[in-house]
Every structure is written in C-alpha cells, then in structure tokens.
Amino acid sequence: MSLTTLATCTTGESAKLQGIDDEQLSIQLFCMGCIPGEIITIERIAPFGDPIMISVEDSFISIRKVDAEKMRIEKI
Amino acid sequence: MQVAEKFKIEDKVRIVLVGNPNSGKSSLFNALTGLNQRVGNFPGVTVEKKIGHFKVNDKIKAEIIDLPGTYSLSPRSEDEQVTFDYLNDSNRTDIPEIIVVIADASNLKRNLLLASQLIDLEKPTILALNMMDIVERNKQTIDIDLMAKEFGIPVVPINARLGKGTEQLKDIISSYKVPPFKKFVDNHETKDALDNTLVRYEKIKRIINACLTSNGETKTALLTKKIDKVLTHKVFGYLIFLFTLFIIFQAIFSWSSIPMDLIENGFLVFGNWLGDVLPQGILNDLLVNGVLAGLGGIVIFIPQIALLFTFIAILEDTGYLSRVSFLMDALLKRFGLSGRSIIPLLGGAACAVPAIMSARTISNKKERLLTIFITPLISCSARIPVYTLIIALIIPADQQLWSFNLQGIVMMVLYLLGFIAAIATSWVMKRLVKSDERSHFIMELPIYRSPRWSNVGITIVNKVKVFLFEAGKIIIAVSIILWVLSSYGPGEEMARIDEKYQEMISNPDADKSHISEQMASEKLEVSYAGHIGKFIEPAIKPLGFDWKIGISIITSFAAREVFVGTMATLYSVGDEENTASIKEKMARATNPKTGEKVYSRATGFSLLIFYAFALQCMATVAIVVKETGGWKWPIIQLLYMGALAYFSSLIVYQVFS
Structure with a gap:
C-alpha cells in the first residue's frame, strides 16, 4: 500500500482514488463518475506521455498529466 | 405543489430533453421527430438549439427541445450553461413542460447523478433508461418499478437506436400526473457542491444495488479496449489516422467533382434561361449576374460540405474522433490548441466554413477561438483553381526538381505554408489572448459502436441547411454589392x-x-x-x-x-x-x-502567397461572426490575414524581382 498520485501509474495499473487536490478539477471529474473510493485503471498513455486514458467503472476518460498529478491514489 | 395544481396537458406539451453526452439523447430526439426538426441558436450564444415536433397521440402535439449534453447541473462550458439556464428559467408558462432525462443504462451511476439533480428542480420529470440492449447483453436486469419508486418519477426503458420504447414514453407523457415532489438530496444538508455530489452518489449506489441484478461479466468495454490497442497505438495509431485522412481527402476531391460540375452547369443553364425569358433590363441583370451568380457560388460547395460532414459524423458516431483528439492533444497543446482542434484543422483543407462550425466541440473558449482564428489559413479547396492557374503561368509543365514535377511541388509547398502559418499564428495568439479559464482535456471516450446512419443523415441535412441559410444571406448581399460596383x-x-x-x-x-x-x-x-x-x-x-x-x-x-x-x-x-x-x-x-x-515569376509567386494567406472569403467572415457572436474577431482576423498576405507578398516580390 502506497500513497502517491495517478501520474506515477503505468499502463495497466489500477489504483483507488483517494481525493483530488483541485476544486475545479474535482467538479468536472466527480460528475463523470470519477469519485474517491473508485478504482481507476490506466488504459493507455498517449505518445509523448500525455494525455492519459483512464477507465472508471465502464467509462473511458482522457485527462492530461498535469491533472493526473493532482489525483491522490492508493496503489493496489 | 403549485406546479402540480397548474399542470394539465390539453393539446400541447413541451418536452425538454436532457442527458449526459453520449447517452443517446440525439438518437431519441431523431427517433421521435425524424426530419421534423430545425436547428437554431439560443439567444445571445452560438450554442445550437434543436427543436422538433411530434404527435404524442391523436389529441396532443409535442414540441421537443434537445438541450446540449451535460454531466451535471454545475455548468462548465458554454453548452452546459445553456442547459442550466434553460432548466432554471421559470418564465416559460405558455404550455405545460415535461423534462425527459435520458440515462445510459449500461453506465447507470454516472447518468443517474444528473437525473437526481433534475428531480430536485421539482419540475415534471420522466426518466428514460437507454441502451437496454447492452444491459441485456451484459446479462443484467433492472427492476424498473422499484427504480421509479425510489426516484419518485416515472421510468421507461427504451432503445433509442432502434426507436424501441418510444410508444411507452408517449403513453407516459399523455397520461402524466405530477407526483408529490420529494427531494432526492436536501441541499441544505450538504457542505458544498462537491459534498452534495458525493452524497448523491452514495444514495444512487444504494438504489442501483437494489435495482440492478448482474449475472455475468460486462463485455462491451473489452472489445473497445482491444480496438484501442490498435487505434491509439503509438505508431499504428498515427498511420491509421494518416490513412483515414488520405481516404477522406481523396473522396472529397474526387467524388464531389461530378455533383459540383452538375451544379455549376445547372446554374449556368438556369441563368441563361432566366436571362432569356425575363425582359431585358436591370432586374434581369441583377437576378442573373448578381443574385444567381452569388447563389451558385455557395451551392457549388454543398457536395464538399456534405461529404466532409458525412465523414466527420461517421468518425464521431463510431467514437474514433475522440481517439484522434486523444492522440493529437500533446502536440496541439503546445500551440495553445486542444486535441479537439484537429477536427476543424482537417476540415479547413476542404472548406473553412463547415470546419469553423465543427470547432463547437472545444469547450475551452480560448482554444476554440484560436482554432477558429487559424482555420482559414489552411489552404481550402476554393484556392485550388487560383493556385492551378498561376502555377501553370509561371512554371512550365515539364520542369522537374529531383525528378518530381515542379508544379506539384509548388502546390504542396503552398499547402505546407498555410499549415505553418496557422500553427505559428496560434503560437503567437496563445500569448496575446488572455484567459482565466483553465485548460483541461477531460473528455469522455465513448465505447466503439457502429454509426447510426439515420443520425448521420440528419446531421448532414442540418449542417447543409445552416450553411445555406446563415452564410447564404450574407453571400447574396455582398454579391449584389459586387454586381452593382462592377x-x-x-x-x-x-x-x-x-x-x-x-x-x-x-x-x-x-x-x-x-x-x-x-x-x-x-x-x-x-x-x-x-x-x-x-x-x-x-x-x-x-x-x-x-x-x-x-x-x-x-x-x-x-x-x-x-x-x-x-x-x-x-x-x-x-x-x-x-x-x-x-x-x-x-x-x-x-x-x-x-x-x-x-506575370513574371516574381508577380506569380507574390500572387500565390497573397491568395494563400489573405482572408478573401465572405462566407468565412459570415460564419466567424456567427460563431464568435460578434464582429470583433472576424475584423481582427481579416486585418491580420490581410497584413500577413500583404507583407509576405511584398517580401516575395522584392526577393524574386
């Protein structure tokens, strides 16, 4: 168990979302189903390392790396 | 309580369609209305407003409004603000109104968040659960009655793609009785908007656990993951994209030439005929050489516009376009653009007008403005006749450079120059245009699905209509002015x-x-x-x-x-x-x-550069006025591109002469 941010995860890794350190980002991601407690999986990382495609339940969402750095996770 | 007493459907009802993006909202709208719809604008903003009509039963007629897709009632883009404002406006009391919230049943939790927020508006609401086919394929069952009880509103299962469940929806509308409202979540009991959202999710999760039974693993996402391994691959992803582009441009240029010739000749024949049958005089001349010539100038682009939008609609409907944006975002971000800018930039090579219209999907205002600003610099199909004529004048057809046809090389260089000028302009503009709005690239990538052909067809009809009528008005006006002047x-x-x-x-x-x-x-x-x-x-x-x-x-x-x-x-x-x-x-x-x-070489090159950079297209100016909601940006764009063209031509002429 280690606490870190989503930006440190590599393709195929899954992690449990703990929180998002940015209010605006939280508003956007929460309403897309990306809320604390959910399991996030890194599906693909685009060439040049950015953006990142994640999956939450059955939704695929793309986020930029800077935003992934604000997402606190617990690796599982 | 007031609403319940007043609510009574006599012969008219207004249906307000709300839902997440990709929830099948447009499919339901199209299934209910067919082509009985029109596209307008919400007052003051450039967000598209789709209004349609259908019959609920023999007695009741419905007007239906398709509000822009939104994930929640906390607006974050111009589109979502429109939905928010429309739903919160209580001044419309002319006819009874029912909100139909459409939710993707294969992705319930997220979709029900919006539904729960709508319930708390305390307006007549119906929940339509879409994509029941996927739910069945995943071996899941949903207890519809229990869900209706839990939410306190009518729930109807539908399959918008196949038009299933629309009759049941109509039955519910015609016999709608306002139920006693009960708050889903009391806003006073939550600290802030984020807490409110989390409390809602907690309650929604409990309801889903009670209503949804799963008897197996979900399979739909697996296929999407497999396709994505190829289509977003770091090498194949780009190659497939390039190949797709190649096919699209080939098609736009080769398939559209026949209908374009037909339209051109048609207008010529019609113009000659009209010129002969009408009495000679000013009116004759104005109609034939002013209005009709101007009209022909617009109509001729319809085949290209229709084809471009066919491809874009198919790519969008299947879910591929969001993957292209995903692949291009890192590159375009450096120039103040977004991954989504790739769609207008591509379209600009055919015609800047539909391309600028397609910039609507960019939610960040600055990124959208920059995209609109630079799109006309991409060499469009209308420049081809000019390029061809001038190049043929100054470069002999048999001249070669490294065993390549020099005429072809010059043509390619002109396209390249346009692209470089576009990107460079964006890079500069990024520093000049101030924006407090943060740029995210938070975008849902929908699962891959086969295109819904009726949706594609209706999209094309609507886009062509907008082009013809909105740009057409201005084109005809300027054509008449030009006719008078000449x-x-x-x-x-x-x-x-x-x-x-x-x-x-x-x-x-x-x-x-x-x-x-x-x-x-x-x-x-x-x-x-x-x-x-x-x-x-x-x-x-x-x-x-x-x-x-x-x-x-x-x-x-x-x-x-x-x-x-x-x-x-x-x-x-x-x-x-x-x-x-x-x-x-x-x-x-x-x-x-x-x-x-x-026409020396110097003049020829100078003229080519001038046509590559100058904004000589009133259709583009017209559409930029419409899309940016004013004359400020089109005027800046006109002056900037004019200055760029003037000084580039000046340099080229002085160097070559």
Missing part, C-alpha cells in the same frame, strides 16, 4: 461604351459573343470596381500587381475562385480571334509602359 460607373463613361458597341453589334457579320465580351471588359474598367482597382494600384504595385489584379482581388472577396472568372473577363480585350485560353492570354499580357511581362 455594373455601374461614375460619369458618362459607361454610356459611351454602350454607344460605341451598339453599332458593332447591329452589324450582322459581327461575332456577337466576342464583342459583348470585349464590351464587358471595357465596362469593367470604367465601373466603380475598376476605379477602385485603379485607386488601390499604388498600394499593390510594390507586390507586383497591376489594377486588373487589383479588381480581381476585390471581386475575389465573394469567393477566391472568382479570381479566375474576373481574369477571364478582363483579358478578353485584344484577343481578336477569341481562341486563346485565359492562361494563354495572361501569359501574353505585357506592361504597356515597360513592355515587360505582367
């Missing part, structure tokens, strides 16, 4: 030319078509347009242009390809036999004072 002139000069040719025409042996062409060109010289051409000559002389090119530049503002037609009229002088093509005539043209060729 048909009338100051003083008596026009009348004198008429007199001079009257005798020649009355001579039975005269070649009438040739004489009238000559007359037209002499008249053009003394017309207001001709005077303007002469007036601006000193300004364009340093670029290597004479007054004739000056006139063409002015008339080209109607559309770039008008250059060729204007040149054809201007150079009909002095060709007694009238056998030479425009190209030959222009090649023979010499400066009366110096005896030098008018």
